[in-house]
Amino acid sequence: MKKILFMAAALFLVPMLSQAAQYKEGVHYTVIHDGAETAKPEIKEYFSFLCGHCFNFYQTVLPKLKKGLPEGVTFKQSHVDFLGGKVGVELTKAFAVAYQLNISAKMEKAFFNAIHVQRKRLVSADDIRQVFISNGVDAKKYDAAASSFMVNAQAKKMGQDARKAKVTGVPDLVVNGKYRIEKGAIKSWDDYLAIAFYLAKK
Numbered sequence: 649m650k651k652i653l654f655m656a657a658a659l660f661l662v663p664m665l666s667q668a669a670q671y672k673e674g675v676h677y678t679v680i681h682d683g684a685e686t687a688k689p690e691i692k693e694y695f696s697f698l699c700g701h702c703f704n705f706y707q708t709v710l711p712k713l714k715k716g717l718p719e720g721v722t723f724k725q726s727h728v729d730f731l732g733g734k735v736g737v738e739l740t741k742a743f744a745v746a747y748q749l750n751i752s753a754k755m756e757k758a759f760f761n762a763i764h765v766q767r768k769r770l771v772s773a774d775d776i777r778q779v780f781i782s783n784g785v786d787a788k789k790y791d792a793a794a795s796s797f798m799v800n801a802q803a804k805k806m807g808q809d810a811r812k813a814k815v816t817g818v819p820d821l822v823v824n825g826k827y828r829i830e831k832g833a834i835k836s837w838d839d840y841l842a843i844a845f846y847l848a849k850k
Contacts, residue, residue: 685824
């Protein structure tokens, strides 16, 4: 009986060990600092509403990521401010506003649709404000949130987090605040997610 249990355990471990051997530091992922990981496992997506690849990721990959997220792992998002000049900074603030108003998913869809489907040119803070209002957000609530300390602090932190994670292109996934996945080594988005899930439980 003990022999059977040992064999069963060994067979269970084989795919786990082969998976661990398959993903190599410096090839499939980069350790971005020598410090500790986040207190709880997390996968964070760095993205921009202006980025066409991010829009594709939002449509085709993000649903798979959310559906396959390992138990106990949190998914987070952070908008980068290094694309698009001033409007990129304003869109980062807009994402912080959406988060504070608890409408992140709604406004993520709205901004991607406005920019990549409707082909609207958002060039100012007023243009961005209008997207919120057009999607049912009360103008006074938006103005209050946009001028709040919490929103401005969160927008600033998102920019700092991207620089700390050494994110230079998007979309990008950083796992447990320590591992950035290298897209150059993957053959498909499924591979990309497999690496993210592996690192999250590492």
